[in-house]
Amino acid sequence: MLTLNNISFSYQKNRFILKNISTNIDDTKITAIAGRNGSGKTTLTRLVMGLVHPNRGSMTLDDVDITKKEPYEMAQYIGYVFQNPDQQLFASTVFEEVAFAPRKLGCNEHTIKKRVEEALKITNLQDIIWEMPQVLSLGQKQRLSIACALAAKPKILILDEPTSGQDCRERTMLLRLMRKLNAQGLGIIMVTHDMDILAEHADKVIVINQGELAFDGTPLDLFSQKELTLKLGLELPEAVCISQELGLDICLTPMEIYAHLHKRG
Ligand SMILES: Nc1ncnc2c1ncn2[C@@H]1O[C@H](COP(=O)(O)OP(=O)(O)OP(=O)(O)O)[C@@H](O)[C@H]1O
Numbered sequence: 001m002l003t004l005n006n007i008s009f010s011y012q013k014n015r016f017i018l019k020n021i022s023t024n025i026d027d028t029k030i031t032a033i034a035g036r037n038g039s040g041k042t043t044l045t046r047l048v049m050g051l052v053h054p055n056r057g058s059m060t061l062d063d064v065d066i067t068k069k070e071p072y073e074m075a076q077y078i079g080y081v082f083q084n085p086d087q088q089l090f091a092s093t094v095f096e097e098v099a100f101a102p103r104k105l106g107c108n109e110h111t112i113k114k115r116v117e118e119a120l121k122i123t124n125l126q127d128i129i130w131e132m133p134q135v136l137s138l139g140q141k142q143r144l145s146i147a148c149a150l151a152a153k154p155k156i157l158i159l160d161e162p163t164s165g166q167d168c169r170e171r172t173m174l175l176r177l178m179r180k181l182n183a184q185g186l187g188i189i190m191v192t193h194d195m196d197i198l199a200e201h202a203d204k205v206i207v208i209n210q211g212e213l214a215f216d217g218t219p220l221d222l223f224s225q226k227e228l229t230l231k232l233g234l235e236l237p238e239a240v241c242i243s244q245e246l247g248l249d250i251c252l253t254p255m256e257i258y259a260h261l262h263k264r265g
Pocket residue numbers: 011012017035036037038039040041042043044
């Protein structure tokens with residue numbers, strides 16, 4: 001369990017970007033962080049990664065205090081995949097890119113090779129092990145960034161806008177990968193503006209509004225409160241709108257709509 005206790009943070013003196021955030025994030029589930037542009041979502045994930053430290057409050061992961069931990073210490077607990085993968089790819093081959101974290105963690109060559117092969121297999125990149133990361137497609141780069149994070153064997157993976165800019169095929173592949181990793185026990189935290197993805201895949205949603213925790217619950221709880229959803233700058237997912245138009249109970253996915261209609265006959 002990742003626990004945030006009353007976290008406040010400012011980049012500049014007296015301008016708090018995050019204010020008194022308290023929440024529990026189950027590291028076996030998929031948690032989405034949503035909110036308007038500039039509300040503080042990425043900053044929250046940067047705090048969890050140790051890239052910045054809170055001015056007030058504390059954070060624990062499985063009861064270990066991680067409030068002051070540095071990024072290199074956090075890498076073995078939490079993997080981070082940037083919105084723009086070019087920000088984190090710099091090696092000359094895919095192999096070397098994925099080997100970076102286990103090498104930094106002091107693994108021997110046999111373990112490094114094993115971890116690289118495992119991470120590339122699950123992300124379906126095993127056939128391009130000797131390619132240059134810079135020449136890959138956006139979707140491949142995104143999956144390579146995930147492979148890099150996985151090679152450090154984290155408990156939780158943070159994905160910042162994982163599907164932005166991707167075509168339909170890559171998007172589907174990435175979401176399937178996310179579900180597969182979660183089913184294998186990896187906790188997922190995703191920052192997303194895509195309410196359809198959030199509705200379909202998240203177990204829990206945290207909404208940040210002007211640096212404050214404005215909602216903490218399930219997607220169904222959130223989207224059942226239409227006024228609140230819109231007030232927080234979020235759109236209603238397609239499936240929610242369609243189910244309302246059809247006079248059904250709120251559905252979060254097209255499959256749920258289909259099941260309700262089938263039941264109704
Ligand atoms: N390095 C920084 N120095 C100063 N202010 C920053 C820095 N990074 C972000 N901010 C400010 O902090 C606030 C929150 O930014 P953050 O990137 O966390 O928001 P966000 O919710 O992730 O936004 P988006 O959805 O646009 O990615 C914004 O006002 C932003 O300008």
